[in-house]
Amino acid sequence: MQHEAVVLLSGGLDSATCLAIARRDGFIPTCLAVDYGQRHRCELDAAKRVAESLDAELRTIRVDLRAFGGSALTDDIDVPKGRDEQDISGGIPVTYVPARNLVFLSLAVAQAEVLGAQDLYIGVNQLDYSGYPDCRGEFIDSFRATSNLATKAGVEGKPLRINTPLIDLTKAEIVTLGTSLGVDYGLTVSCYDPTEDGLACGSCDACQLRRRGFEKANLKDPTRYA
């Protein structure tokens, strides 16, 4: 018997890989995309394309984090461009969205509980990442414990599992794995500041991490750059 799993799907490279892994692991995935007022709204279209391509149901939930502001991704703050590798890994950048993964995981827990799913997938990774505190394993471990105290399922002895299959992989390892699982990365959007048509800027932190991942993996980069 196949079990259900909730997969947080942003439309980017990592979450698309995560969805393919949930499929490989034998789950029936329900994808959850969050329309949080992000500037790079074309990632929501990418989430649709990715879910369709991997034959998964997609639900989109709206929560207006723009009402809070405080991030280059939700507010009128410039997205940093052309930072070198050391800068990218050297602290929490202005593209950090306050408490974003905390909010997203909480919504995924709500969805999982209603579906009766015990498994969540989230594509966080703490190696080639952008310095976000909510991508680290210690946050995920703590959240797992908290979610099981917060929910009926947790209290009744059906604890949630929060699967983070990418957490210790490099970007090169992620694209290699995803490619082997049939992910079409041409459907995904990672750029923080794409054009309206979804073309990538090529120089924000996310674009740089992504480009180097394909280079190091010796894979063709299917990203459409502006």
Next chain:
Amino acid sequence: MQHEAVVLLSGGLDSATCLAIARRDGFIPTCLAVDYGQRHRCELDAAKRVAESLDAELRTIRVDLRAFGGSALTDDIDVPKGRDEQDISGGIPVTYVPARNLVFLSLAVAQAEVLGAQDLYIGVNQLDYSGYPDCRGEFIDSFRATSNLATKAGVEGKPLRINTPLIDLTKAEIVTLGTSLGVDYGLTVSCYDPTEDGLACGSCDACQLRRRGFEKANLKDPTRYA
């Protein structure tokens, strides 16, 4: 110098008391109400009245938990009426909204981080409560640790405090305290199934807990019943 605090305000009795306590504690409160698709939408109007009466700013954020369903408060499930005291405290009822306080607290953390506030207030209480797992102290303690791993403020050594001044009070103690702080409980709505005009049903769990609170405190119950 006065500091800011984020107060989760539902428009009910507990959160109104919590707001008055945040004021008493010397904070400048920013109230956060969550429009989550609740059936009892008049509680959002109550939140406005309560914030105004205590001279506090109110922000309302929308997140459609109705898209998930699974609760009598967000789905087409009947609100239980006329349950006796033992039933009310005997398990998790259908009015439980999956992961609600987890989602609300996560949003409050996002708001606090953007404001630079280190204090949150939430009016959970684990004595005269409805059996919800996300009202217990052990959940709050765990969430506090998680939120400080999730956020820039936490990582940078300015941990959030999550204040739960009502957690070990009875309803009678809560209304006694709030009355002494000038809360006008006539402005609040606790009922899970009120009329469109905001009149309370008098027989759901929330109405019963509230009514007994006023009785035991020997205070006049200002609730407008249908």
